[in-house]
Amino acid sequence: MAKLYGVGVGPGDKELLTIKAVRIIENADVIVVPTAVANGKSIAYDTAKDFINEDTYVFFKHFPMGGAEQEEKIFEAFRCILKYLKEDKNVVFLTIGDPFIYSTYIYLLNYIKECGYDIETIPGITSFCACASVSNEHLVIGDEPLKILPASRLDSINDEKFLVIMKVYKNESNVINFLEKRGYEYTYIKRAGRKGQTILKKKEDIMNSCDYMSLIIARKKGD
Structure with missing residues (x-):
């Protein structure tokens, strides 16, 4: 039986x-x-493209962030994937970072599982681990x-000593003001391991x- 693979390609450095x-x-x-x-463009594709064979069929699917359109696009992708699985073709779904960290791949799993196909998920280096490494x-x-x-979700912070704050784009000011008010020191990392790091x-x-x-990686001052 054909299988769906969710493959994490890490933060964007093909060597990772x-x-x-x-x-x-x-x-x-x-x-x-x-x-x-x-x-x-797709960072996941750019990371993996050197390892994709010429005879492999590659298709790009747009997944909007949130809203009713997102669910519609996810179901549309599921139907495309199902078509190839029924043809006994193994399908790889690429994800930046790790497939189970804020990934569209998660939403697809229930649809595929209901159809009885095998699923294998390959972990990838997470963005926050990569950021910690490049920033020491x-x-x-x-x-x-x-x-x-x-x-x-800054409202969910309860004085923890160590934080990783993701999806900070366009929220930088709010995040930094919050951290400074609460006594955190912080490090901002962008494009870890890629051009423009x-x-x-x-x-x-x-x-x-x-x-x-x-x-942003943050910790309470003095810790």
């Missing part, structure tokens, strides 16, 4: 692809590439918890360097 991810990409019959913008900022230590959240620690510098592919 796992050996298993490369093997599965090389042997795929069909590769699905999600894009956040219609006819937009530790994420957590000892037995302390690490809180990972999107910038839209930038690491910043001052608010004014961050506000002049905003980028979609960015996040």
Whole structure:
């Protein structure tokens, strides 16, 4: 029986692809590439393209962020994937970072599972682990918890010592003001491991360097 593979390609540096991810990409019959913008570029594709065989069919699918249109596009992608699975073709769904961290792939799984097809998910290096590495900022230590959240959920922070704040684009000012008020020191990282990689620690510098592919690592001062 054909199988759907969810393959995490990491933060965008092809050298950070796992050996298993490369093997599965090389042997795929069909590769699905999600894009956040219609006819937009894909970091996941750019990361994996050197390992895609010429006879592999690749198609790009637009997945808008949120709203009724998102669900419609997800179901549309499911029907396309199902068509190829029924033809006994193995399908790879590429995701930037890890497939189970804020990924469209998650929404597809229930549809595929209901049809009885096998699914295998290949983990990828997460953006926050890549950002920690390039900035030499530790994420957590000892037995302390690490809180990972999107910038839209600052209200869920309960004085944790260690934070990773994702999806900070267009929310930079709110996030930094919040962190400074609560006594956190912070590091802003964009495009980790890719051209344009930038690491910043001052608010004014961050506000002049905003980028979609960015996040903030924060910790309570003195920790």
